[in-house]
Structure formats: structure tokens, C-alpha cells
Amino acid sequence: MNPTKHRDIPLYIYHAGQCDPKKCTGRKMARFDLARLYDRVSRLPRSAILLDPMAEKALSPADDSGKGIIVLDCSWEEVERIFPELGKLNLEHRALPYLLAGNPVNFGKPFKLNSVEAFAAALYIFGCKEQAEKILSKFNWGHSFLELNKEPLEEYATAKNSTEVVEIQSHYI
Ligand SMILES: C[S@@+](CC[C@H](N)C(=O)[O-])C[C@H]1O[C@@H](n2cnc3c(N)ncnc32)[C@H](O)[C@@H]1O
Numbered sequence: 001m002n003p004t005k006h007r008d009i010p011l012y013i014y015h016a017g018q019c020d021p022k023k024c025t026g027r028k029m030a031r032f033d034l035a036r037l038y039d040r041v042s043r044l045p046r047s048a049i050l051l052d053p054m055a056e057k058a059l060s061p062a063d064d065s066g067k068g069i070i071v072l073d074c075s076w077e078e079v080e081r082i083f084p085e086l087g088k089l090n091l092e093h094r095a096l097p098y099l100l101a102g103n104p105v106n107f108g109k110p111f112k113l114n115s116v117e118a119f120a121a122a123l124y125i126f127g128c129k130e131q132a133e134k135i136l137s138k139f140n141w142g143h144s145f146l147e148l149n150k151e152p153l154e155e156y157a158t159a160k161n162s163t164e165v166v167e168i169q170s171h172y173i
Contacts, residue, residue: 003031004127004129004130005126005127005128006130007066007127008065008128008131009038009064009066009068009069009123009126009131010045010048010067010068010069010072011029011031011034011036011046011068011069011071011119011135012035012036012038012041012045012048012068012069012070013026013030013036013037013038013070013071013072013073013115014038014041014044014070014071014072014073014086015037015038015039015073015074016073016074016076016078016082017039017075018075018078019051019074019075023105024073024115025073025103025114025115025116025117025139026073026115026116027073028116028138028139028140029116029119029135031116032138033077033098034063034134034135034138034140035071035119035135038088039117041085041086041089044070044089044090044091045067045068045070045108046090046091047065047067047068048067048068048069048070048091049063049065049067049068049069049070049087049091049093049094049122050070050072050091050092050093050094051069051070051071051072051094051095051118051119051122051152052072052083052086052093052094052095053079053083053095053111053112054079054080054083054084054093054095055093055094055112056093056095056168057093057094057095057096057126057162058094058096058165058166059094059095059097059122059162059165060095060125060156060159060160060161060162060164060165061125061126061127061156061157061158061160062161062162063092063094063126063162064126064127068122069119069122070091071115071118071119072086073115076112077129082130086146088099093161094162096111096113096118096121096122096125097152097156097165097166097168097169098110098111098122098152098172098173099111099113099117099148099149099152099153100145100146100148100149101117102114102117102141102142102143102145102147102148102149103116103117103139103141103144104141107144108148110173113127113145114138116135116136116138116142117136117145118154119132120132120133120135120136120142120145120146121145121153122150123135124146124153124156125153125156125157125159125165126157127157132146133146137138150170152169152172155168156168156169
């Protein structure tokens with residue numbers, strides 16, 4: 001059993017400036033001081049973990065160094081072009097395991113989370129459940145994400161490593 005952690009993990013967003021500012025969850029998080037926004041990749045902290053849907057390795061509790069989590073806020077049409085460009089930064093890239101989006105744009109779609117959901121999933125897996133709930137609470141649909149994914153998230157948070165996360169995921173896919 002992974003104990004709940006009460007500290008806050010730093011959250012960073014590289015914002016590619018491609019989304020509708022009114023709908024963008026990353027910008028809203030920054031407005032509430034819940035995440036720090038960067039418009040240049042060169043400024044991103046190199047010790048944080050990058051959430052990358054195309055990464056080969058799945059995120060697990062073992063990846064929590066306390067140094068932070070990065071999300072790339074861009075259009076889904078651009079992910080295949082932009083993520084490889086970040087390769088030169090030598091960040092640790094991790095994919096989130098099977099989870100369903102709870103937001104109105106991609107509701108029920110597996111793996112296609114928006115920025116706040118991606119952060120919340122990673123925080124939950126790291127045992128920072130209070131911080132996950134806090135960031136989702138700024139969105140009126142935010143509770144749906146945890147309601148839809150409570151069971152797998154609890155299980156992923158007990159895994160020792162990426163291999164165990166993938167094993168747990170196979171029961172849900
Ligand atoms: C493509 S952007 C879309 C942002 C959206 N426009 C918004 O307003 O939140 C979502 C980002 O969340 C992270 N993400 C989403 N789903 C993921 C997954 N399955 N694995 C890893 N990261 C994921 C990635 O950093 C991805 O670039």
C-alpha cells in the first residue's frame with residue numbers, strides 16, 4: 001500500500017499556444033497558481049518528468065523524485081510533431097497507463113487526457129491525492145475524472161514499478 005503524501009509536487013506546463021485560451025486547462029491552472037507556464041522549452045526544469053503519451057515506459061510510483069511533473073499543452077493534432085522535438089532536452093518521458101478522459105471534449109476516451117487530468121493522474125499515482133483533487137476542483141467536470149478512474153488509479157498507486165503498472169493496466173484494457 002502506497003501511503004498518501006501530503007506535500008505538493010511542482011507542476012510545469014510547456015504551452016505551445018495552440019489551444020483556445022478560454023478552454024485551455026493549462027492556462028486556467030496557471031491563473032490559479034497551480035502550475036507554472038513556460039513558452040520556451042529551453043527554460044523547462046530538466047529534473048522533472050515529462051508526461052508523453054507516446055513514451056515507451058509507463059509512469060509508476062517509482063518515478064516520483066519530488067522534482068516535478070511537466071505537461072506539454074498543445075493540440076492533439078500536433079503531439080506527434082512536438083514531442084520528438086523535446087528529445088534533445090534529455091528529459092525522462094513517461095506515458096500514463098489506461099485511464100479514461102472525464103472532460104466534455106473527449107469524455108470516455110482512453111489515454112486522451114487533457115492537461116489537468118494528466119497532472120491529476122500522475123499525482124494520484126505518486127500518492128499525492130489531495131493535490132490531484134485540488135487541481136481538478138477548479139473545473140466543474142473535474143470530479144468525473146476521479147469517479148471514472150478511481151479503481152485503476154488506486155491500483156496503479158500500489159505498483160512498485162512500470163512493469164507492475166503495465167500488468168495492472170492489462171486487466172482494464
Ligand atoms: C495534448 S495536450 C491537450 C491539452 C488540452 N488542450 C487542454 O486544454 O488541457 C494534453 C497533454 O497532457 C499529457 N497527456 C495526456 N494524456 C496522456 C497520456 N495518456 N500519457 C502521458 N501524457 C498524457 C501530455 O503532456 C499531453 O501533451
